[in-house]
Amino acid sequence: MKNISEENYLKAIFILSGKNDQEVFTNDLALYLSNKAASVTDMLKKLAQKKFVSYKKYSGVTLTEQGKKKAIDIVRKHRLWEFFLVNQLGFTWDEIHEVAEQLEHIQSDLLIERLDAYLRFPQSDPHGDPIPNRNGKFKQTNSKALAELAERSNAIVFTVTDKPDLLRYLSKIGIALGTKVKVLEKIPFDNSLLLQLNGKNKIQVSADIAKHIKVQL
Amino acid sequence: MKNISEENYLKAIFILSGKNDQEVFTNDLALYLSNKAASVTDMLKKLAQKKFVSYKKYSGVTLTEQGKKKAIDIVRKHRLWEFFLVNQLGFTWDEIHEVAEQLEHIQSDLLIERLDAYLRFPQSDPHGDPIPNRNGKFKQTNSKALAELAERSNAIVFTVTDKPDLLRYLSKIGIALGTKVKVLEKIPFDNSLLLQLNGKNKIQVSADIAKHIKVQL
DNA sequence: ATTATATTTTAGGCAAATCTAAATTATTTT
DNA sequence: AAAATAATTTAGATTTGCCTAAAATATAAT
Structure with a gap:
C-alpha cells in the first residue's frame, strides 16, 4: 500500500489532461488534489525522476507512456470497484466515491482480474465513464x-x-x-x-x- | 487511509495476546511485524498516549478496552474480506492473506455492513477463525x-x-x-x-x- | 516595453514511521 | 549476589509527503 500519493497524482494528471493529453498545470493539480502548489512541484520532480511524467519548470506536465499506463490502471480499478459497490452491494451514486478512492489503491493484479470476471467485464461505471480493460483500452465517448x-x-x-x-x-x-x-x-x-x-x-x-x-x- | 501502521500494531497485539489478554513483549511484536524493537517502542508510546494500550517500560503491553475494540474491528474486516475472496472470487487459501492485509484498512462502516450482509453474515473465515459480528462478539473456540x-x-x-x-x-x-x-x-x-x-x-x-x-x- | 499581477519554484521546516548504535534495565547462570 | 546475557529503551538519523514564506519566472495590462 505504498505510493498512494504518487498514484493519486498520476490519476489526477490523467483526468485533468483530458482526451488530447494536454499539459496540466501546477495550480490546477493543487486545487484538484487539495494540496498546495509547492507540494505539487515537489511531487512532480519526483515523478519526473521516475519517468512517469515529462516535466519542465514553469510549463506544466504530461504523462509518459509509462505514467499513462499506471494512471489508466488506477482508473480501471476505481471504476471497477464503483461498479461493484453499486451493482453488488447496493450503494447509491453518491456513496461510492470516497470508498472507491481507497479501494483503487489495493495492490493485487489477481484481485482485479478476478473482480473483473466476477462482474462480467463491465464496460462502464455507475457514472457512465468507460472502464478500461486489462490492456488499458477503453472507448472514448464523444x-x-x-x-x-x-x-x-x-x-x-x-x-x-x-x-x-x-x-x-x-x-x-x-x-x-x-x-x-x-x-x-x-x-x-x-x-x-x-x-x-x-x-x-x-x-x-x-x-x-x-x-x-x-x-x- | 491514515493510521495503517497503528492498526497493524493493534491487530498484532490482539493476536499475540491470545485468549487471556496476556501482555505482549516488544521483541515478539517486532518479530511479528518485521520491524525493529526500537520502532516498536516508539509506536507503543504513541499508542499509550492515545489510550489504546497500557504500557509500562520494560513490562510489555496490553490493549485497553478502546484498543481492543479497534483491534477486533480490524480482525473482523480482515476475515470478512478473506471470506469474500475465497467464496466469491475463487481465491485459494494461500492467495488471500496479502490482499486481506490491505483490504482490512479500508475505512467505511457502510462498506463492511453491506459486505457482511452480502456474504450472509458468515461465522468463520477460510482458515476456520471466527469472524466477529458488528458488535465485536465472536465465539471463542476451544x-x-x-x-x-x-x-x-x-x-x-x-x-x-x-x-x-x-x-x-x-x-x-x-x-x-x-x-x-x-x-x-x-x-x-x-x-x-x-x-x-x-x-x-x-x-x-x-x-x-x-x-x-x-x-x- | 514597463509595470503589475498571477503562477510556479526554492528554501527551510515539520510530523510520521522507520532505522542503527549505544545505553539502560531485566533475567539467567554460575 | 556478581557476572554474563538478553531484552528494551534512548538518542540521533533518514525518508516521505506535506507545509509556509520568500524568490523567481511568466503573463497580462497599461
Missing part, C-alpha cells in the same frame, strides 16, 4: 459538457463528475444517467440554463453545475 | 495447537495461521480444514509428529509446523 450546448439542442445525460454533494443534488432535482435534457433557454447574465427533463418538468441549473454534467448528443 | 496433543489422541484440523508458504505446503501433504488427524507417534528427539490423516495416509510433520496448526478435540 460527449460535451451540458454548459456548452446551444439553445434548443437535445441531449442525454451521460456522465457526472464524482462529487457526492453534486450527485445528491442532481438526484433530488431529477437528473440521472440517461435523462433526456433539452436546453430551453440560456440566461446570458449568469450562463445558467433552463432545462426540460424527459420532455416534462422544467428546471433551472447554474452554469457551474452545467459544467460538471456531460451529455451525449 | 482449540489446541497440534503440537500439544498427546500420542494416540484424535482431533480435527481447525485453524491454520496465515502464512502462504505454510498453507501451500499443507495443501500439498493433504492437510486442510476439517482433516481428521491421529497422533501415532511423537518423536522425543525433535518433537516431530507421525500423523495419520482421515484414517488413511501417514505423514510426518515437524514440531515447528505442528505449532501452527490448531485442532479441535
